[in-house]
Amino acid sequence: MKTLLIGADGQLGSDLKKIYPPEELIPLARQDLDICDYAEVRKLLSKHSPEVVINTAAYHRVDECEGNPERSFAVNALAVRNLAIVCSEIGAIFAHFSTDYIFDGEATRPYTEKDAPRPINAYAISKLAGEYFIRYLYDRHFIIRVCGLYGIAGSRGKGTNFVETMLKKAQDGQEIKVVNDQTLTPTYTRALAPRIKALIETKQYGLYHMTCEGQCSWYEFARAIFDLSGLHPKLSPTSSAEFRTAAKRPRYSVLENENLKSVPSVEPMPFWRDALAEYLEERKRVRHS
16 A cells, blocks of 8 residues: 655654555655645645555654643644544545553553543643544544654664663763653564554554553663663662653553454564564664674
8 A cells, every 4th residue: 555654764654664665655754744734734645645644753752842832732733633634635544653641650550442541741632632633533544552662763863762872871881760660661663563554454443552562660671671781780760759850751651452452463562571672683783784
């Protein structure tokens, strides 16, 4: 299917770009399309007439969103509305990504797609608004909630991710403190990409949680990064209270891939630590190539 990919230069977009045949893909970087401009969106999508539109673009600097809710809603909600309207006009399947942050973190077990959202910061509210725009505007959609993304594009140039930040701190000999009271599921974008493509091809539209399996705290994630890399920095756990941030974070934001597991043609997601090991191996290959 002819697919238009928005955000093809990001972490997830870069890995999605690798799995589509070039002749089927229209990759758009940030500078190629302003999704906040409805006229531009309508003109470009009408010109290419894709069968599928995948939107990975977002304003996801969570603390900045707290101080700039206008920008947060412009990108994460109103621009998503633009895309949903134009996709409905041209009859293209619309795949869009949301976040684990739409939950308040007060649960004691993984959130399923049936659980009611309760966002606790401006970023999460804007992302949930984007979900709602899609749901009421267009039936042929996939809303995919993800968590703790990291990918190889974040290890190059000016990009970064949590894994790269930890490795850089260790290489610089820094003392490292990481919160141990926020639980998540780190998710490798290369593990996501082929499963996203497979899910879209089923045309079983709707809401899906899509993360690696298992759970850990950010501290436990950091510990695994160093263990698998053979590094031994001075790492210690700390609490969220010691790291004051503009935006409140959910204490627990683990997602259960309940709906995804009901689609037999999509391979199950890997365990988070196994995916991390694969990332570190890919990182070595890229840096030695």
